[in-house]
Amino acid sequence: MLATYIENCLAKASIWALANLGKYAIIATNTYLIKKIGSTLSVKYNxxxxxxxxxxxxxWGKNLIRVYHELGALxxxxxxxxxxxxxxEESLRIRACSFDELLNSAIDAIVIATPSVTHFELARxxxxxxxxxYIEKPITHHPEQILQLQELAAEHNLRLMVGHLLQYHPAFLKLKALNAEGVLGQLQSIHATRLNFGKFPTExxxxxDYAPHDISMVLGLMQELPTKVFASKENPLSHTTADTTTIHLHFADNKxxxxxxxxxxxxxxxKLIVTGSKAIVMLDDTQPWEHKLTLLNYPCAWNDGLPQPFQVEKNxxxxxxxxxxxxxxxHFLQAILTQSEPLTGAAEALNVTTVLAAAIQSIASEQIITLKEKQQRTAIPEGIYA
Known part of the structure; x- marks a missing residue:
């Protein structure tokens, strides 16, 4: 089965899918396939x-500066x-200039890591x-603005991408692969927590600030938009409209x-805990790499119509x-070089923002928000990560 999966990956030139195999690709017994994996993974981009x-x-901008400098593109x-x-400018020996100067320069791509209220106008x-x-999350607070940016990008044959970082995390990529292979069975529920104490943005x-990452992962796994959204908030600091939020998403088939x-x-x-009919997978990003992703035995045994307690085994x-x-x-640079649609492009960003906007509406009205049929777009476009 492993060899067949690898062959399918090779046929599709699915570099990321092969990378998700981790050590399993290394232990493949077919020498020919091992050589092919090596040649595929060694593809170089200029x-x-x-x-x-x-x-x-x-x-966050300084992290983007570091990485693009390391890649030789800054x-x-x-x-x-x-x-x-x-x-x-001094430490990296690069040019420092105004935004207007960038617009009139030979620069090919602009990476925007400014306060979110400025994203739309700068991107436009x-x-x-x-x-x-490339725009850091959230791309904007208004779905209609994303549609405008999407139309502009299409009109000029340009790549437009949003920084939903965890879509590119090796642990989440592997989780998606396990789900696609049927290891989890039918998806039933997803529980995501992103909690901290420290920085308190005012804008x-x-x-x-936090939820776009998890909404992006949820939609990436569900492959559809929810039918209903309900959200609540807590505001102990009273410095923004919400310091803690809980979002409930209802999908088709009672997911x-x-x-x-x-x-x-x-x-x-x-944490991201994904429960299926056959298994539970937990992604805990605060753990070291060897324990970031675990598979839990599930479901439990039943006796006389009742679930029985059992010792959870974390694998x-x-x-x-x-x-x-x-x-x-x-991925952003590769999308430019290959003229391909990014995984977290305008379509994915639009779906995430649609859910977030519905959550904001639910908080304000204290009502369940039903997404209209016209909003039921495909969550993730077909591509190398699918």
Whole structure:
């Protein structure tokens, strides 16, 4: 079965799918396949052929600057603070300039890591200037703005991508592969928690700051939009509209998901628990690589119509460690070089934002929001990660 899976991956040139196999690819007994895996994974892209500029040199922007510099694609930085720009200009020997200067330069792609309220206008101007665009999450707070950006990108044959980072995490990629292979059986429920205590942004609430990652993963697994959304909030700090949110998602065939986000939690927790009819898989991103992804025995035994208590056995799933941000940045550059649609492109971003906007509406009205039929779009486009 493993050899057949590898052959299918090779036939589709599915580099990421092969990478998800981790150690299992290494232990394949067919020498020919092992050689083919090596040649496939060794495909090289000339990232230096793409000139990238990062707009926003703050907490997350500096990580994007580091990775694009390591990939040989970084050519310029831009920030409202001259001091921040000067720091990178000197240390990395790259150009520091204004946003207008970027628009009129030979830069190929603009990476936007500014406050979310600025995303739409910056992205719109970049696309009009015929630049490929990567935008940190959330892409914008309004689905109709995403449609405008999507139309501009299509009109000029440009790549538009949003930074839903965990779609490029080796553990989540492996989880998706297990689900696609039927290891979990029929999906039944997903429980996601992203909890912490520390940074408290003032430009957006915790729903827009934390929840996009988990909504993106939920839709990536469900492969559809929910039919109903209900959300609630807590606001102990009273500095934004919400410091803790809980989002309940109802899907077809009685599938459900719950996403809990908080930045006033006493300890850090980043878990995704996926329950199927055959197994449960838990992704715990606070754990070391050897324990990030575990398979749990399930379902329990039944006796006289009642479930029986049993000892949970956690079976670690081997992974090949890799930096998700580097995977994400490489994917953006590869999409430009191959003129292909990114995994987290406008279509995926639109679905995530549609769910988040429904959650905001539910919080405001304290009502269940039913998504209209016209909003039921395909969650994830066909592609290398499918």
């Amino acid at each position: 990232y230096s052929a793409i000139q990238v500029a990062v707009v926003g040199c703050g907490n 050519h310029a930085v831009c920030d409202a603070s001259p001091q921040k720009m000067a720091q990178f 101007k970049a696309l009009l200037a015929k630049k490929h665009v 957006q609430n915790v729903l827009w 459900k998901a719950r996403v809990i986000s908080s930045w006033v939690h006493p300890f850090k927790e980043q 670690p799933i081997p992974l090949l460690p890799a930096e998700p941000l580097k995977n994400e940045c490489e």
